[in-house]
Amino acid sequence: MEAIIKIKSLKKSYDDIKAVKDISLEVYEGEMFGLVGPDGAGKTTTIRILCGLLKPESGSVKIFEKDIIKNKKEIQNQIGYLSQKFSLYGDLSIDENIEFFADIHGVKDYQQRRDELLEFTRLKPFRNRIAEKLSGGMKQKLALACSLIHKPKIIFLDEPTTGVDPVSRRDFWKILSGLIKEKITIVLTTPYLDEAERCNRVALMNKGEIISLDTPNKIKQALEKEIIEIVCTKIREAYKLIRDEIGFEVQMFGDRINVIINNIEKDYPKIEKALKEHSVEILNYRKITPSLENIFIHLVRKAG
Amino acid sequence: MDLQRTKAIAKKEFKHLLRDYRMLAILILFPVFLLIIFGYAINFDVKNIKIAVYDRDHSSLSRKFINSLSGTENFDLEGYIFNDSDIKHVLDEKKAQCVIVIPDDFSENVYNNVPAKIQFLIDGVDGNTATIVQNYVNLAALNFNREITAEIFSAYGIKSSIPLELEPIFWFNPELSSTKFLLPGLIGMILVIVCVVSVSISLVREKERGTIEQINVSPIKSTELLLGKITPYVALALLNATMIIIAGYILFGIEVKGSFLLLFFSSLIFLFSAASIGIFISVISESMQVAFSLATALSLLPSVILSGFIFPIESMPWIIQVFTNITPVKFFIVILRAIILRGVGLEAFWEQVIYMLLFAIIILTLANLINIKKEKSA
Known part of the structure; x- marks a missing residue:
């Protein structure tokens, strides 16, 4: 071209x-x-x-x-x-x-x-x-x-x-x-x-x-990671918990949060455990394909 | 230069002008309004001066003098006064602008060849009028002197003659009518206001509405844009000028003595210089409000005060005389008076035409420099 x-x-x-x-x-x-x-x-x-x-x-x-x-x-x-x-x-x-x-x-x-x-x-x-x-x-x-x-x-x-x-x-x-x-x-x-x-x-x-x-x-595709979307109670608390205690990147979208992780089998249990300990109830979760929005927020954060 | 593009801009601008009824009404009615105000209300002619007389002589000679005054249209005899204290009353209450006191030895002195004195008390609050009253009184006294001298000399059997006799004749404006004097200035003032205000507003409107962006990304050049933009408003101003000249003829009997063609072309050059002020204002103002205020201030004030429209430039201090060059109306008035009142040709005012062109070139260069500077910092 x-x-x-x-x-x-x-x-x-x-x-x-x-x-x-x-x-x-x-x-x-x-x-x-x-x-x-x-x-x-x-x-x-x-x-x-x-x-x-x-x-x-x-x-x-x-x-x-x-x-x-x-x-x-x-x-x-x-x-x-x-x-x-x-x-x-x-x-x-x-x-x-x-x-x-x-x-x-x-x-x-x-x-x-x-x-x-x-x-x-x-x-x-x-x-x-x-x-x-x-x-x-x-x-x-x-x-x-x-x-x-x-x-x-x-x-x-x-x-x-x-x-x-x-x-x-x-x-x-x-x-x-x-x-x-x-x-x-x-x-x-x-x-x-x-x-x-x-x-x-x-x-x-x-x-x-x-x-x-x-x-x-x-x-x-350049993001060589996986994203899970979690719908849960006490969403703000969950957001802070994952970000500060487990150290994953979290993005909040209204009533749900997207967590960027390396591998769903390995990393999801960590999140589940941490949230349970703080009595946050997970209502639903699924793996999603990253949207441009996810990437954009990710890149902006990475750039500082 | 592509005239097609200039035409496109002018066509669009005419549409704006014709669709904005309010603006159009103002631009057409405003000159008519000004013409009536200046033509009728502002009148520098002093006529019918009210006088009161304190005649202490009561002679046929004193009556003759009084009649010689009240017989002209300059003076109106309001009444007689019979004591000193009334003089103050009459002037205080504005019953008369001028009091004449004729002493009791008036006729006696005249016949005995002793200079007789007459006292004139003039209300000096309005200095302009007072000066004119004084001139009229002087003239009346002079005429009276001449008559009396002739009368006395002939009584002695001598034929008298006065060695020097002045006979002033006012050319171009024999009646010294102020409307005649004001009309050319009025045309200049109205044209400059209409042209500066409308050109600057129409240019700033494009800036304010953001439409200038679309024009800027088109192949149109700034000269094409500006020429197209000013065309409708110059046409409108010429229409205004025609209306004023027709109204001046109908209402005040002022005829254009010179060539209409010269009048047209010099007006065109003048409007070009006025439009350059409008362009300058549009460069320095970002909103229509600012442009409007600047345009009215920069066109109205100098054209009234500094152009020689009302106040003669020659009697201003030199520093103010320098400032009079900020308005092209100054030059245009000279041309208008030359064509309308004197009926002379280009030989009488070619310098003014050059000044107007110079004015436009200077203002446009300045506007261009500021614009370049602005573009750089944008």
Whole structure:
């Protein structure tokens, strides 16, 4: 596969805060690449540098083998960007918003393309409604349609589903998979690890660094350990007990805890014994396949 | 430069303008409102000055003098006073702005060739009006002197002549009407406010709403963006100017003596320099509120106080005269007065056109420098 985006030792800081610390990665043509991490991980900064909205402090970014700083406008004509904040014109209708973006990208005869996009995003019945009066999910779909009007080769989506209801979110993801079929490369950021699982490859980011970069499956396999999920009474006590007295890594998820162990046959009895001694009742337990979330928390803890 | 992209921005901006009824109403009604205020309410012409007379002479000569004053439209005779203490009352209660005291030896002195004295007590609270009253009184006294001298000389059988006679004629504004003097300044002031406020707001709105991001990732260049952005507002300002000129003709009878074409092109250059202030403000402000306050302050105040609109620049201290250059209205007023009142051509104001262009270039360079600095620290 061919790398369409090449990032080398990218750094960026705001005053004293190092937002991005020495990132290197490549994105291949036609894949869906996810930058995943909590708020403040440096995802937005990275994606904004890729679009030419921010200047990097050091390092290089090459898109289509061209430098983003030197060939900014040329590159920008072939990419689409969807910012985190809704950034369309509220007083213009759906049709007019798309028309405007077609015009500034110099797209002539955009009508057919616009109809296609409206069909694709199922916004056609609302085409004359002003953008202000659309629901959150519809706004996001419109923004996507606007960023696709000039047939970009890559689209950058900055937290496209944050603040969108679950149904619209699923809808949005369906549209994205449709785009991948059209051979469009997608780079997106998301704080949701379930969304990250849908990407071809992901870069897990934390505090401006990439802590893991691979396909979601390989990242999960890289953890050569087992995870058991335990549902029990006195969950906080159990959590502290396992962490402090037995020394296993524990992750709490509401009414259950996940414990990372080396071997279930060998290690589970230790846990069972310890919990029994402190009169914690185990209601249920099972071995689970690690999720990205488990891995992410594990990696963040390991990094300190 | 790609004119298609500029056109796209201008088209979108026109849509914003036409859909924002409130803003549009303000931008159109505000100039009309200002025109009425300045045209009718602010009037520097002093007419119908109320006078009271304390005539202690009671002669035909003193009556003649009084009639010579009250016969003009400058003075209105409010009444007679018969003792000293009433002088104070009349002035205190503002029954008269000026009291004339004619001493009891007035006619006697005149006929005996001794200079006769007349006392004028002028209410000096409003210094401006007081000066004008004084001038009118002087003029009236001068005329009266001339008549009386001629009369006395002819009584002795001598034909008199006055060696020096001044005959002032005010060109371009013979009636010294202040509306005529104010209208060009008013056009300048209104255009600068409309242009600076709307341009800065429309640019900052994109920043505040985040829409500028989408424009920044498009191939559009900043010159294309700015040109497209200012076009609708320049058009609106030109519409305003046309409205004021038509209203000035209908309401105040002020005709444009010079070329409309010159007026149009110089207005265009002026609006360009005004738009540059708007662009500058949009660079330094992050919210529409800040932009609006800055835009009104930076456009309204200097154009009223420092432009020569109301207060003549020549009579300001030199340091303030330097500051007058912060408003392009200063230059535009000279051009407007030249075209509208004097009807002269480019030869009379080409310097001002260059100043306006220089002004725009300086402000835009400054805005660009600040923008580059901001981008670096972003």
